[in-house]
Amino acid sequence: xxxxxYIGRFQPYHNGHQYVLEQIAETADAIVIGVxxxxxxxETENPFTAGERILMITGSLKHIRIPxxxxxxxxxxxxxxxxxxxxSMVPPFDIIYSSNPLVMRLFAEESxxxxxxxxxxxxxxxxxxxxxxxxxxxxxxxLVPDAVARVISEIGGVERIRQIARNDCDLNxxxxxxxx
Ligand code: ATP
Ligand code: MG
Numbered sequence: 566x567x568x569x570x571y572i573g574r575f576q577p578y579h580n581g582h583q584y585v586l587e588q589i590a591e592t593a594d595a596i597v598i599g600v601x602x603x604x605x606x607x608e609t610e611n612p613f614t615a616g617e618r619i620l621m622i623t624g625s626l627k628h629i630r631i632p633x634x635x636x637x638x639x640x641x642x643x644x645x646x647x648x649x650x651x652x653s654m655v656p657p658f659d660i661i662y663s664s665n666p667l668v669m670r671l672f673a674e675e676s677x678x679x680x681x682x683x684x685x686x687x688x689x690x691x692x693x694x695x696x697x698x699x700x701x702x703x704x705x706x707x708l709v710p711d712a713v714a715r716v717i718s719e720i721g722g723v724e725r726i727r728q729i730a731r732n733d734c735d736l737n738x739x740x741x742x743x744x745x
Contacts, residue, residue, distance in 0.1 A: 567592070570658035572599035572638070572651070572668065574692065576611050577717065578621040579709045581690035585682045586626060589662055595632040597655050598622055603637030612696065612726050617716060624712030648675045699726050 569589050573582060589596055600618050605611035613621075615637035622635050636655045641647060648671050660678045663669050669679045688694070690708055698705040699722070706714045717723065 566594050567660065568595045568597060568656060568658040569593035570597045570599065570655065570661045572601050572661070572663065574601045574605075574611065575618045575622060576613055576692045577695060577709060577722075578618060578625060578713050579690050579692065579695055581685040581687065582622075583625055583710050584685040584690075585662060587629070588682060590629045590631055593631065593660075595634070595656075596629075597658050598633065598635045599651060599655060600635060600637045602640050604639045607725065607729055609696070609700075609726070609730055612722065612729065613720075617720055617722075620716045621710075621713040624716060625710035627712075644671060647671055648677070696726060699723055700730055 569592075571582075571586060571589060575582065586596065586598070600615050600622070602611055603615035606614040606617075619635045619637070623633070626633055634656055638651055638654050641650045643650075644667070660680060661668070661672045662680050662682055663672070664681045664684060669681060672679050684690075695705050695708050697703075698708075699717075709717075
């Protein structure tokens with residue numbers, strides 16, 4: 566029984582994440598997905614809530630026939646303690662899949678096996694590029710699973726990203742009550 570762990574911020578979930586998870590599903594018996602920086606939303610770098618991101622992920626993975634657990638994980642801002650924090654929040658897992666060098670390092674230091682999946686057309690398929698395209702009114706829907714485009718439409722995500730970008734106070738540095 567192998568339970569695999571995968572973590573990202575998923576702002577938004579995109580075809581690169583989908584490609585990796587479909588591959589993991591071929592070998593693992595269950596998948597645990599951590600939704601990182603879960604407390605953040607309504608910022609230009611982090612526009613979607615944890616709950617919205619969970620809808621994107623579960624909607625995109627409906628066809629996968631093994632158990633999938635999607636767990637929000639808030640930041641603790643203590644890298645040396647972060648792996649223990651993550652493990653305290655999610656079902657036990659045997660292996661982590663990540664291509665993020667810091668994430669790989671922190672798990673390896675805790676003697677957890679790390680596998681680094683190949684990137685899927687990274688120049689196009691990155692959260693940063695998709696948020697940029699949404700903001701600029703460029704084509705983005707083809708870079709995400711249909712379920713993600715539907716969630717973004719349902720919650721008015723395009724308008725949200727454009728409206729928060731117009732704010733005269735940098736919401737990435739300050740919570741809303743310090744931006745009034
Ligand atoms: P952002 O630009 O907002 O940081 P991101 O595309 O890097 O978004 P994250 O939500 O940060 O996505 O998720 C990080 C995880 O997703 C990492 O393990 C990263 O390697 C993986 N990942 C991101 N893009 C791709 C891709 N195109 N192909 C495969 N894996 C990817
Ligand atoms: Mg990233």
